[in-house]
Amino acid sequence: MIVDIHAHYFPKAYIDQLMRIGGKSLPEAARPLTARPMGGPDPNDIQVRLERMADAGVQMQVLSPAASPPYAEKEADAVAAARLINDTYAELAAKHPGKFSAVVSLPLPHIDASLREMERGLDQLGMLGVSMTCSCFDRSTAEAEFEPLYAEMNRRRTVLNYHPIQNGICSPLLNDYGYTVVVGASLEDTMIALHLIARRMPSRFPDIKYVIPHLGGMLSMQLQRLDNQGPRTHPNLPEPFSVTARRFYYDTVGHGSPAALHCAWMGFGADRIVAGSDYPVLMAWETYKQTFHYVYDCGIPREDADKILHHNTQIVLGLPH
Numbered sequence: 476m477i478v479d480i481h482a483h484y485f486p487k488a489y490i491d492q493l494m495r496i497g498g499k500s501l502p503e504a505a506r507p508l509t510a511r512p513m514g515g516p517d518p519n520d521i522q523v524r525l526e527r528m529a530d531a532g533v534q535m536q537v538l539s540p541a542a543s544p545p546y547a548e549k550e551a552d553a554v555a556a557a558r559l560i561n562d563t564y565a566e567l568a569a570k571h572p573g574k575f576s577a578v579v580s581l582p583l584p585h586i587d588a589s590l591r592e593m594e595r596g597l598d599q600l601g602m603l604g605v606s607m608t609c610s611c612f613d614r615s616t617a618e619a620e621f622e623p624l625y626a627e628m629n630r631r632r633t634v635l636n637y638h639p640i641q642n643g644i645c646s647p648l649l650n651d652y653g654y655t656v657v658v659g660a661s662l663e664d665t666m667i668a669l670h671l672i673a674r675r676m677p678s679r680f681p682d683i684k685y686v687i688p689h690l691g692g693m694l695s696m697q698l699q700r701l702d703n704q705g706p707r708t709h710p711n712l713p714e715p716f717s718v719t720a721r722r723f724y725y726d727t728v729g730h731g732s733p734a735a736l737h738c739a740w741m742g743f744g745a746d747r748i749v750a751g752s753d754y755p756v757l758m759a760w761e762t763y764k765q766t767f768h769y770v771y772d773c774g775i776p777r778e779d780a781d782k783i784l785h786h787n788t789q790i791v792l793g794l795p796h
Contacts, residue, residue: 476534477767479637480786481688481726481751483541484575486563489556493543496552521567524754525574531764536754537792538564538577539606542641546583546611555686557592565600570588578606578636584614586623587708593627603792604634604684609667613645617670629680634791636686639663664692668723677722678713684724684791686749690735695742717742726751727783733763733773744781749788 487570528536545556557580564577579596581589596602605628607616614620614627616637628635643649644666650659668687677685687694701716712719721743728751729735739748752766761769770780789796 477532477784478749478792478794479528479533479536479752479754479767480686480788480792481638481728482536482538482754483756484536484538484658485543486560489540489545489560489563490543491739492556492559493545494557496547496549498548501574503597510686521571522666524710525571526712527754527763528574531762531767533752533763533767535573535794536575536752537603537636538567539636539638541638542608544583544606544608544611544638545580546608548612550582550588553585553607554588554592557582557588558595561592561596561600562601564607565602568601573576576601576603578602578604578634579605581624583607583611584620586617587621590627593624597631603794604636604686606636606638608638608640609663610640610642610645613642615667615670617667617674619674619675622638625652625676625680625683629682629770631680632684635687636688637667637712638663638688661689661692664689665694665697666692668694668720670694670781671723672712672716672719673709675713677719681722681760685722686724686726688726688751688753690748691720691737691741691743693721695722695725695739698742724749724787726765727767727770728753728757729769730757731769733769736770736773740773740775740779745775746784746787748783749791750784751788 540560545553545560547553547556560580568575579593579602581592583589593605610616639660640661644653644662649655656713664687668691698717698720705716724747725739725743726749750767752763757766767784768781786796
């Protein structure tokens, strides 16, 4: 069976709360994606979701709020939103045992409050890891101010799921041309991996299981170039870029592209790729089953495809497999 490490659920009460908070809390680019149904039936229809899961052979979805995290300039707003989304996910998991879990959403950029919510989510709500976007209010979440969170996640040996925030890496060269999400999301994935490497996070916090979405963006295509040219600007890294990159995990969300999956498989290895769907975003173009089973059509050995779909996510999350 498949455990989907990258799935989303957008409770109306939560989206309404983010809209009320306003300000920088909800990126403009994310609003139409998170607030509207995608791929036919309302993605918040749990019965439809369960039927799709059964058809795709998915045992469990691990939920997060995608590019609409509970971030707010005022701490009280962020905490209220984080508690709402985490409680909603916990209630859904309790109502459908074994079908849903979640990663803890943090009330960033408020570090102490985020530490408290992390403790509540992991210890009281039984969540399987932590969720962070690649940046928070246009600051990379690999920056020094976020290190207390990494220290605690490292102490707990927990999973850390990243997700693009959909800011087009703050680049007018992307955003002014309408590529904020279609290209920018993959560049955010690439960026956070490179930031983590540049700041030596995997060697400083080695017990975190870092999960980069969408096959790691462009990273798998850049490994040799990074090894060749990267030391010019990063001369004191503890190991080659490609070695550190293979310490992360990468989910299979690739819009059904055999070329993208094959490149990630060659670059990172089958053991570092985990099953994910970005549910319900891709349902506009493919079925939920196709979102996973394209892995079998990518020219990789069947044994590796089985490992990617049916074993790796369970290993990362510490679930039976």
